[in-house]
Amino acid sequence: MTKRVWLKLAVVAAAAAVQPAWAADAAKEPLKIGFAYVGPVGDGGWTYAHDNARKAVEKEFGTKVVTTFVEKVPESADAERVFRDLVSQGNKLIFGTTFGYMGPMGKVAPTAKGVMFEHATGYKQSANLRTYDSRTYEGAYMAGVIAGKMTKTNTLGVVGSIPIPEVLRNINSFTLGAQSVNPKITTKVVWVNEWFNPPKETDAAQSLINGGADVLMQNTDSSAVLQTAEKNGKYAFGWDSDMTAYGPKAHLASAVINWGPYYIKATREALDGKWKGGGHSWWGVKEGAIDIVSISDKVPADVKAQVAKVKAGLKDGSLAIWKGPIQAQDGKEILKAGAVADDKFMSGINFYVKGVEGKVPTGK
């Protein structure tokens, strides 16, 4: 073989090596994005909100992205299989939308180099896995402000899902919001130990009403609590998604999460090649991720104005919900007067504030 032929071969080989990346770039193959949901899209709450954000991504980027989702993925070993499937189907950006996917995503991410993982509400990051969350407690606080003004029995009720810091933070913030306008408030909590079980949520809500609560809030994923309040002539809130339609008389307002802005940001970074692993984003009212919407006409104008003030304060950062003095249930001061809780403190809340009744279930 002559030198010339070698040279030619080398050129061809080099061209071949360069071509795929270049060709793909030219053809603009769409970015494949996969979503794993814990509930059905039709839950009308948590998963529904995530799916709306997925649709927002599709709308924003059009043909540049292709999205798929898998719903009702249990928080168990099954989830790991689903994430491996999503990887093998060629998804380059994968969103896991519940806390319980932390283990499975942590396992799959290191084996799928070049795939970008986004985990909602988790706290474990790695080179190609980062976490994001929304400050749902800001919505809970604003709901609390309304609840504190609307209750006649001064007893609020919360149907809790699973006693993790996120949920405890919401229950506490709801109570703090109510106490900010009505210091006599107490909050009763009933745990169902599940995210999504409408009949159980109904039973829990009924028992809260039987126990004297007249304004209910829930940290579960369906609209069952609102409907139970409707049936009993009491008040309740929508959670995660706008739930007005499920109980028009009982509905006071909906504390909603809008995952859209974050999903669009993550997708844009992935498309531009600027996506970086590690790190945690915690978005709230300020970033447009949390809002309180569809406030009922039953809520008096001055209360609405108060909520608007709180919202504005959260937006420009002048209002801190977790600002001392705040006392724990037993009266012990946990935040000194003037002290503002940082995100680390917020992520480790494992207690009730003063005014919440009962005991945090620890399993001990």
Next chain:
Amino acid sequence: MDSLALLLAATFNSGTILALAALGLLINERAGVINLGAEGTMLVAAMAGFATANVTGSDVLAFGAGAAVGAVMACALGFLVIWLNANQVAAGLALSLFGTGFSAFVGINFAQAKLPERPHFAVPYLSDIPFVGPALFKQHPMVYLAVLLTIGTAWFLYRSRSGLVLRAIGESPESAHALGYPVRRVRLAAMMVGGALCGLAGAYLSVIYTPLWVEGMVAGKGWIALALTTFATWRPARVLLGAYLFGFVTMLQFHLQGMGVQIPSQFLSMTPYLATILVLLLISRNANFIRVNRPASLGQPFYPGS
């Protein structure tokens, strides 16, 4: 006292779903066929009931649709296990899994739907009695119907001639066959009645109890109803008691939490099942007790002419 009355009211309401389904399963088990498809049947019926109520606005039609769907599903299972002698456990489980998926698929469009508000029911005069009124007489008519159905089933099984035939078929289909009774047709009829009652329970759940449709909303109640028939040693009155007991423990755990009782809620979540296991254990201690009441041919295929 008031909160006790409300707890009792919630108990009867919650127990009714289980009572209806378990009563239906009792009837078909008394004829010697076990229907493990109860969970799936209840789901499809809940879906059908909700859809009917949503479209027509009539609760009565919704209950009818639920019962009809339940009967049809039981009929399909009956054809498999009675005529083709398919394994009752495997076929029943298959029906349950099918029903879970099928109801989710068909129900997609109803997942966001809602039902109009319905008037409250109260028995005139009786509901004004203190304590007893709020505890017993402010229920949906279906709660009272479940009690009537229990009495009716007991009368049918132990006091009527056709009930005797049904029990005979459950004990020894060969003997009943030799005496000239249509074993297969009676078994199918029993299954369809059982399926209809499961369907009624499903429709009550999605139309009245938790008026919404979400997939998987029966959440294990079908399996509990199946356990209840054994728990009650196949006696109608005990089925009703067992259903109320289970409903009571379920509601009690939430009420205790609401009252601030210092027990971990995870433990409380477990109590209804714990209570079931305990009672099962107590009953099983007396082997004769189970053996005397258990339909002897339960779960076994029957080949006429063999």
